[in-house]
Amino acid sequence: MSLKKLLKPFKLISIAHKSGVVTVLYPYQKPLITTEFRGKISIDATKCMGCGACVNACPPNALTLSRRDDTIVLNYFIGRCIFCGRCAEVCPVGAITVTHEFELASASTRDLNESLVHRVEKCSGCGGGLGATSRMLQYVILRSPASENYVHLCPNCRKKKLIQSLAMKMGARTEDYEG
Numbered sequence: 001m002s003l004k005k006l007l008k009p010f011k012l013i014s015i016a017h018k019s020g021v022v023t024v025l026y027p028y029q030k031p032l033i034t035t036e037f038r039g040k041i042s043i044d045a046t047k048c049m050g051c052g053a054c055v056n057a058c059p060p061n062a063l064t065l066s067r068r069d070d071t072i073v074l075n076y077f078i079g080r081c082i083f084c085g086r087c088a089e090v091c092p093v094g095a096i097t098v099t100h101e102f103e104l105a106s107a108s109t110r111d112l113n114e115s116l117v118h119r120v121e122k123c124s125g126c127g128g129g130l131g132a133t134s135r136m137l138q139y140v141i142l143r144s145p146a147s148e149n150y151v152h153l154c155p156n157c158r159k160k161k162l163i164q165s166l167a168m169k170m171g172a173r174t175e176d177y178e179g
Helices: 003-019 053-057 086-090 134-143 145-149 155-170
Strands: 041-043 063-068 071-077 096-098 113-122 129-133
Touching: 041 071, 053 063, 053 086, 086 096, 113 134, 129 134, 134 145
Parallel strands: none
Antiparallel strands: 041 096, 063 071, 071 113, 113 129
16 A cells, blocks of 8 residues: 555545534524525415416426316425426516525425415406416517407417408408308
């Protein structure tokens, strides 16, 4: 064995001795949390529109989106979250922020679930579900004002309205194209 290998532990001990104590006596002392630290996410219910962009970007599937009857439910299961912050990066309206909260231990998994419920809008033509929330529709109108006449209609009603408008331009009777 070489002399260099034999002296390596003594070198490490001298480096550790110069550095001093770096261990924090948690929970009695607060740990150093930098501005880059990523903890639990926070979803602002007043901004979230239920689009699901965060769900598509979430690698561990901590965020899920489910559609039931006339609601869209965004569920955040903290137990699966890896605190990567990708959901906050892709949110088009900035509804998700990454907090510095990391003390998330719980005796029950129910405490690790957070849900946000959105109501689905109805089609103004037939009364069926649109599959979109009112905030989603407002977002579409804001980004594309030309869609304001069609955004409150389901795909079938949009198709009927388009056919009727084309038929009127061509001089045909609109009754022939209804239903």
